[in-house]
Amino acid sequence: LAARWAPHAEVSLIEDSQSRGELPRAGHVVIVGYGLNGRNLARVLAETSIPYCVIEFDGVAAADARREGHPVLYGDATRTHVLERAHVGDAIVVVVAIRDAAATRAIVRAARRMNKTAAIVVRTHYVAEIESLYALGADDVIPEEFETSVEIFSRVLQRLDIPPNVIAAQIDVLRAEHYALLRGAARTRRYAESIYDIFMAATTVTYLVREGSPAIGRTLDEIGLRRATGANVIALVRGGQAITNPPLSTVIERGDILVLLGNHSQIAAARAALDPVEPPPPS
Known part of the structure; x- marks a missing residue:
């Protein structure tokens, strides 16, 4: 229990220097959070030899990541000095995959302030956070419940023999509109018109x-x-x-x-x- 709650205090960062060597300093991916999504992404990046590091605020999760051979910073990513140790300013992608909505907003804001060009990808549980996260500088916001809906209607359209490129085009339009159709937002009409054009195409x-x-x-x-x-x-x-x-x-x-x-x-x-x-x- 102590290990899990230890990160909530002011702690020193622990830099992993084991099998994967020093933390990357530029041209890398920074993963904030070593939950299911962060773990899966880290594995893929490791297998494809793309440089990356993980920032984890939970002591047990950080230990798990370190034991599995991932380069890890143990600390609070809402703190600027933690992001600096991860070289966020020189990263090419920053992925924020944590549950805390307030912390997510703070990390996105700080990461964008430190790096004007990196792609910031955010996973959120909260529909209401989508627009605010984009406003703070996120490039892609992935709401879990909507992505599940996207996957469902994608599978349905496949069953109806809709060509894969048409399905992909529909999903692209939906995401480009920040899931407006699923949120019932005002831009739904423009999205619906785009879908109509796709369906009317031969x-x-x-x-x-x-x-x-x-x-x-x-x-x-x-x-x-x-x-x-x-x-x-x-x-x-x-x-x-x-x-x-x-x-x-x-x-x-x-x-x-x-x-x-x-x-x-x-x-x-x-x-x-x-x-x-x-x-x-x-x-």
Whole structure:
């Protein structure tokens, strides 16, 4: 217990000089906090030979980091002399991954004052902190609960066969707006317009014609996908052979793979038209 609470007093810094050598002095990453996120980041940086150091205010966590071979400063990162010992002024990235909201704000403010060009990345538990942390100089603020939401809708869109580049573009827009949509902020309309533009953009998907599809045995002209949905069949793969721009007289067979072109609403309508008809439940 004493070891865990010791850092709350004024303590001397402990500089790790074991297996990974002296603390880096320039061009490095400073990690504030050796919780789950800080630990994972430190491991990745160590494995990729990117210079870094860890600042930890908790005695037990600092000892853990030191035992695992990471360069550690044991002290309070809200204090300027601790940041100076970590050479924050010459770092290229500063990552703040602690739970204390007030301490996080103080560290971001001090780090930006010491280094005008470093990228400051902050993890926060508190939605209300997002804008204030950006105002203090953070470059990226990662709210944990919103990132979970982002991951969920990313997985949902993958299940809906939305192309990965479109999903990535949506996430980029969402983050660029500082999660305004999820926070219900005033910029939601601009974000929604950006998402609308993405969804209206043309994309291609492949569709496997399964047993029971109403398209089987009918020609492309009879199916009339373009007339009914706006989507076009720009290619067909049958028996491993690709047919580009198949003629309207082409008869669809089970196992054909259709390459559909259209925006997302058109693709969704085309999929619905091609999907097998479910038999009615027995009475």
